[in-house]
Amino acid sequence: MQSVRDTLRASTKALHDSLEQCLPISGDAVDVAVYRQHLSFLLGFHAPLETRLANNDALRARLPDLELRFKTALLTADLGADSETADRAMALPDCSTSARALGVLYVLEGASRGAAVLLRRLLRDGIVPGPVGTSYLEGYGATQAAMWTTFCEALEAIPPDERDEARAGAIETFEAMSQSWHARTRV
Numbered sequence: 656m657q658s659v660r661d662t663l664r665a666s667t668k669a670l671h672d673s674l675e676q677c678l679p680i681s682g683d684a685v686d687v688a689v690y691r692q693h694l695s696f697l698l699g700f701h702a703p704l705e706t707r708l709a710n711n712d713a714l715r716a717r718l719p720d721l722e723l724r725f726k727t728a729l730l731t732a733d734l735g736a737d738s739e740t741a742d743r744a745m746a747l748p749d750c751s752t753s754a755r756a757l758g759v760l761y762v763l764e765g766a767s768r769g770a771a772v773l774l775r776r777l778l779r780d781g782i783v784p785g786p787v788g789t790s791y792l793e794g795y796g797a798t799q800a801a802m803w804t805t806f807c808e809a810l811e812a813i814p815p816d817e818r819d820e821a822r823a824g825a826i827e828t829f830e831a832m833s834q835s836w837h838a839r840t841r842v
C-alpha cells in the first residue's frame with residue numbers, strides 16, 4: 656500500500672507546482688520587498704489556521720509536539736513592525752477532525768522543507784541577512800530531519816478509513832492558499 660505521505664504528495668503535486676509558479680518569491684526578480692510580501696502572506700494564513708489547530712485536542716493526541724510546529728511567532732519576529740499590517744487569509748481549510756488537520760499540517764510542514772531551498776537562494780542573492788529576518792525559513796534548524804520524521808510517523812498512523820479525510824485537508828489547504836493569494840493581489 657502507498658504511504659500516506661506519498662498519497663498526499665501525489666494528490667497535491669499539481670497544486671504545489673501551480674502555487675509555486677504564481678508566487679513572486681519563486682521568480683527571477685526577488686528583492687527585499689518580494690520577500691517581505693511573501694512572509695506577510697504566510698503570516699496571514701498561519702496565524703488564524705494555527706489558532707484552529709491549537710483547539711483540536713484529537714490532533715494534539717496524535718502529534719504531541721504540535722505547538723513546536725507553529726510558525727506564527729517566527730513570521731511575526733521576521734517581519735517586525737510590518738507584522739501588524741500582514742495580509743489576511745481569504746479562505747481557510749476545514750481542520751475539524753484530527754485526520755483532516757494532519758492533512759493541513761502536511762502542507763505547512765512540507766512548505767518548511769521547501770523553505771530551506773528558498774533560504775539558500777536568498778543568501779546567494781544577498782537579500783538576507785537584511786531588514787527582514789530568516790527564522791521562518793530556518794525552520795527547525797538542526798532538528799529539521801527529526802521533526803519531519805516524527806511528523807511522517809503521525810501521518811502513517813492515520814487509520815486507513817480516515818486517509819481520505821487527510822487527503823481532503825491537504826488539497827483544501829493548497830486551494831485556500833491559492834485563493835488567498837489571488838484575492839490579495841486583486842486588492
Ligand code: HEM
Pocket residue numbers: 660664671674675678680681761762763764765766767768769770772773832
Ligand atoms: C506557500 C507556498 C508553498 C507551500 C504550501 C509548499 C508546500 C510544500 C509541500 C507540502 C512539500 C512537501 C512535499 C513532500 O515531500 O511530500 C514541499 C516541498 C518542496 N517545496 Fe514547496 N511549498 C510552497 C512554496 C514553495 C516555493 C516557493 C518553492 C521554491 C523554492 C518550493 C520548493 C519546494 C521544494 C524544493 C520541496 C522539496 C523539499 C524536500 O523534499 O526537501 N515550495 N512544499
